Amino acid sequence: MNNQKLNSDLAHHIFNSLTDMVFIIQKEDNGDYRYLFINEAAYSLPGVEKGITGKLLSEVLSYKVYKVIKEKYDEAVKGGAPLHYKFTFPDSKNIKTIHEIQYETVISPFFKDGFCTHIITIVKNSNLNQKEGKLKRSTNHFEHIINNTADAIYTFDRYENYTSINPAFEKLFGWKKEEILNNNFISIILDKDKSELKNFIMESIKKGHVLPSHEAQRITKKGNVIDVLASYSPLFDEKGNWDGGVAIYKDITDKKKLFNELKVSEERYRLITEHTSDLIKIINPQGTVLYSSPSHFDVLGIKPDETLNKPIFIGMHHDSMETFKFSIEKINSTRKPTSIRFQRITQKGEFIWLHTIGSPILNNEGNKVDKILFVARNITERKKYEEQLQHYALVDHLTGQPNRRYFFSRLLEEMEKAKFFHSTLAVMILDIDRFKHINDSMGHDIGDQLLKEFSERVKDCLHEHDIFARIGGDEFAILLPDVKDNQAIVNVANRIIYSLQDKWVIDEHQFNTTSSIGISFYSPYEMNYKTLIKQADKALYQAKEDGRNCFKVYTNTEF
Known part of the structure; x- marks a missing residue:
């Protein structure tokens, strides 16, 4: 069989193996077009x-379709x-929808001597979700397809001798084209598989059967064993007799190695999750539970299946x-792990403390x-000790x-929340007017008692979620998170000022401050906590300058 016929048969085989639709069209002198393949x-x-091969497009297509394609x-x-x-077509398999x-x-289009003689049209179904990369398409010649595909392709004659190999074959197996075509004793088949190749694969091809992709092992020039997906198809001569075949590897x-490693990893993970005392949960980004480890029953008394497809916040x-919701939002936005401590109720109705690390699993x-x-992990006993x-x-x-340490810790935490949720918080710095005079004239015991009663009066003016702390001497600080209206903060300041107008009665002393x-x-x-505190201090200084017994709000302008 001459090379021209071999190339022709190989071209037909390659085109018929593609999942894309291929039309080879001949341009007629009268401007019409004819189907050749x-x-x-x-x-x-x-x-x-x-049966439309050889016919004109105008003979086959409706006038409307023919006009558009022409x-x-x-x-x-x-x-x-x-x-x-x-372009779009109705789905003929779903005529009811x-x-x-x-x-x-x-x-x-293909040109010869400046004139278009043929056209190759390749049509791809855009709705198909292909999982494997397709052969790189070419429109100038089928050899371009073969020589540029990532898959190794070789052809052989009826005597099982190599007749051609593509560059991907050379790269995969390490044999050069001139080496393998001039030495019929070179084999890429493992000794253990030679019997199968001869008795099954070759016999099937000789009978005209196509062997679809199947897993196999082959050997390279360096003796390395590789895993491949192998497929074989027969080639025929002009009389329809079997005359060789084509193999695609x-x-x-690497995929096989990763698959095996993943399989081992999954088995280890399964053993860990089934025998660990830690609570393991997997949720979707919205917080719905997808998996709960068996340890949930031991720690919480709850069957793992009862938690599935339910919000993680239940209980x-x-x-x-x-x-916890804030932490999930943070993981979703930053795609970084975060640590959380939270309380969760058990089947017995007892709340326990848990420490968890949430880690994102990316797409x-x-x-x-x-x-x-x-x-x-259950940290209830540790939590009690820490508290x-x-x-x-x-x-x-x-x-x-x-105290001061607790206040600044909470301040940093609330500033982070405010920044994330684009909310507002306020800070008040306040002290006792003329406290040094009272302390020096009435004694430290009276001064200490005044600090206690002062803190009680101020505390009564605040909401439960507000943070009130003594940060040093007679200086106090108030953290007011999630401010909805600045006027509400002004109202709190007025309540504090008003509550301090009554006389102080401590032992035998009565006085006003x-x-x-x-x-x-x-x-x-963008500001840091030091700037926030400094601004409140400046406002406090201005209140002192204005005669004490009042409050001032910091503004960007000079006081």
Whole structure:
């Protein structure tokens, strides 16, 4: 069989193996176009039927369709370059529904001596979600397709000798074309597979059967064993007799390795999740539980299946819900892990403390959170111990109010929340007017008692979620989070000023003293906590300058 015939048969085989629809069109002298070749995939296109090869487009298509297609062909010929366009057809398999299939078309004209002689049209079904990369299309010659595909392709004759290989074959197996074509003893088949190749694969091809993709192993020039997807198809001579075949190999060695590693990893993960005492949960970005580990029954008394497809917040203490929701939003927005402490009720009705780390599981593109993994541990006993320590470390022993350390810790936390949710918070710095005079003239015991009663009066003027702390001497600070209206802060300041107008009666002493207050608001969000406190201090200083017993709000202008 001569090379021209072999190339022709190989071209037909390649085109018929493609999932894209291929039309080879001949341009007639009268301006019409004639079908010369149509591959098997093209017969799925509505209106394309067997037996139209050799006919003119005007003989086959309706006038309306013919007019549109001819205009596109003429445009491609006139432009002298490939033309891309899209069109839709009703889905003939779903005639009961209004459903259309969109097709992408590439029209490539071929010229000889300045005149267009043929056109290759490749039509792709845009609605198909292909999982594997397709062969790189070419419109100038089928050899371009073979030589540029990532898959290894070789042909062999009826004597099982190599007749051609493509560059991908050389790259995958390491054999050069001149080496393998001139040495019939070179084999890429493992010894253990040679019997199968001869007795099954070759016998099937000789009978004209196509062997679809199947997993196999082959050996390279360096002796490395690789995993491939192998497919074989027969080639025939001009009389229809079997005359050789074509083999296509897709290298799946890395995929196979990753698959095996994933399988081992999943088995390890399963063993860990089924035997760990930690609570493991996987949720979607909205907070719906997709998986709960068996340890939920041991720790919480709740069957894991009872938590599935339900919000993760079910059973949480109401004080923990907002923090947990904020953490989920933070993971979704930053795509970074975060640590959370929260309370959760058990089947016995007891609340326990849990510490969990939430880690994002990103989508394939790595630009969006697909799922969130939480690994939680019961820290109830540790929490009780920590709370005892924190009480001593974060509380002012004289007044019983939070101290400076606790205040600034909460301030940083609330500033972060305000920045994330674009809300506002306010800070008040206040002190006792003429406290040094009272302390020096009446004694430190009276001064200490005044600090206690002062803090009680101020505390009574605040809301439950406001943070009131003694930050040093007679200086106090108030943190007012989630401010909806600045006037509400002014009202709080007025209540404090008013509550301090009554006389103080401590032991045998009766006297009057008041407070001066400076107020600052957290906006814009670029400022740090030191700037926020400094602004409130400046406002407090101005209140002192204005005669004490009043409050001032910091503004950007000089006082």
